[in-house]
Amino acid sequence: MPVRHPDPQLLEVITMKQSRIFTLMMLCPALLMVVGLFVIPLLSSVESAFAVGDRYGLDHFQKAAELYGRDILFTMGIVGLSALIIALLSITISGILTLSGNRRLVSLLSALYRWPLFIPFIVAAQCMRTFLAKNGLMNNALMSADLITPLQAVSFLDWSGIVFTFVWKQTAFATLMIAGAMAAMDKSHIQAASNLGAGRVRILFQIILPQVTGTVGVALILSIVTMLSVLSVPLMIGTGTPTMLTADMAFRISSYGDYGVANALGVISWLMVAGLAWYYLKQSMRNNTAGAHH
Numbered sequence: 001m002p003v004r005h006p007d008p009q010l011l012e013v014i015t016m017k018q019s020r021i022f023t024l025m026m027l028c029p030a031l032l033m034v035v036g037l038f039v040i041p042l043l044s045s046v047e048s049a050f051a052v053g054d055r056y057g058l059d060h061f062q063k064a065a066e067l068y069g070r071d072i073l074f075t076m077g078i079v080g081l082s083a084l085i086i087a088l089l090s091i092t093i094s095g096i097l098t099l100s101g102n103r104r105l106v107s108l109l110s111a112l113y114r115w116p117l118f119i120p121f122i123v124a125a126q127c128m129r130t131f132l133a134k135n136g137l138m139n140n141a142l143m144s145a146d147l148i149t150p151l152q153a154v155s156f157l158d159w160s161g162i163v164f165t166f167v168w169k170q171t172a173f174a175t176l177m178i179a180g181a182m183a184a185m186d187k188s189h190i191q192a193a194s195n196l197g198a199g200r201v202r203i204l205f206q207i208i209l210p211q212v213t214g215t216v217g218v219a220l221i222l223s224i225v226t227m228l229s230v231l232s233v234p235l236m237i238g239t240g241t242p243t244m245l246t247a248d249m250a251f252r253i254s255s256y257g258d259y260g261v262a263n264a265l266g267v268i269s270w271l272m273v274a275g276l277a278w279y280y281l282k283q284s285m286r287n288n289t290a291g292a293h294h
Contacts, residue, residue, distance in 0.1 A: 048262035060264035067261070072268060074242035077157060079227050082166040083220050089167065090174035090219065095204040098182040099190070116172040118227075122254040128165045131235050132156035161237040162244070166227050173226075174219040181215035182208055217280045224276060226267050245269050 052059045065072070093113055100106050116124065131137045134155035142148045156164065183209065193203045209216075235242040245265050252262040 024074050045263045045266055049267045051260065060260040061268070064264040064268065068248050068265065071241045071245060071248050074159070075228070075244045075269075076272065078162055078166070079224055082163050082170070082227055083224050085163070085167045086171050086174050086223055087216065087220055089171045090178050091204075091209065091216065093171070093175045094179040094182050095200070095208065097179050097202060098208065099200045103243060113172050113175050116169045117176070119169070121169060121230050122171050122236075124165055125232040125236040128161060128168075128233075129157065132161045132164065132237070147279050157237050159238065162233055165233050165237060166230075170223040170226060174216075174223055176216055178212060178218040181212040184265070185211055214284060217284070221273070221276055221280060225273050228273060 049060055050056045050058070093109055094282055097109060119127075129136075132155070133139075134153050136155075139148070139153040143150060143153065187268075189207055189211075190203055193207050198207070229246065231246040231250055234247045235250070238244065238247065245268065249262040249265050252258045252265070
């Protein structure tokens with residue numbers, strides 16, 4: 001009897017199906033963990049924010065606005081100011097790393113700006129608490145250098161200390177992303193602008209920055225999300241009121257067991273980030289559509 005060889009196309013289809021099944025089996029544990037540890041708690045928290053007894057309403061949000069309205073504005077101000085400073089510093093450092101011809105300066109910046117990446121926020125907060133206090137390391141160093149007197153020493157354990165800590169910690173992350181995007185650019189554009197007599201500042205803002213605006217936006221949004229989720233910094237550096245929403249959420253749960261108002265504050269924080277992400281995506285789609293037309 002003649003030997004019948006299997007159809008190659010049929011074998012290819014079977015192989016593809018087996019590959020897809022194997023891929024799904026490999027992804028299932030990770031997906032189940034994400035659903036169990038993140039998606040279900042998220043949905044439960046959102047449901048708790050709207051649940052009032054046996055009905056749903058906005059009572060928790062009204063109470064949150066009455067009790068913590070100033071803190072909401074304070075959080076928006078702290079995060080906004082920190083994000084602005086982070087953008088300026090990270091773009092400046094990335095521009096120096098990309099355009100500077102001073103190898104020693106580039107090596108020094110490359111060695112320094114990465115340090116905060118490996119330090120947890122709780123450690124950074126504790127270090128800044130001892131550094132920015134009235135009798136802390138910074139004031140002691142200034143007094144040792146005869147730049148200030150003991151009576152002129154000022155504590156920065158307030159909103160300015162929170163901003164300082166956020167900027168110091170997140171600038172490294174934003175710089176890593178932005179500098180990487182600049183390094184991946186086509187260097188012929190920079191070389192052409194330089195040959196035409198353009199200075200480094202002009203090249204940075206007119207040639208390089210327009211091509212990495214997407215990366216800058218992503219870096220800032222991720223930094224804002226991180227700053228809105230940090231608890232240790234406002235607890236350890238901020239003193240008194242107003243304070244940030246993460247501290248309010250922790251206080252509401254630990255002192256009153258009021259998960260409804262705490263989750264309402266969490267939803268408000270989520271809406272802040274969602275608004276920024278929506279605006280960024282809208283601008284990105286508009287820029288991509290304009291580029292396609294050109």
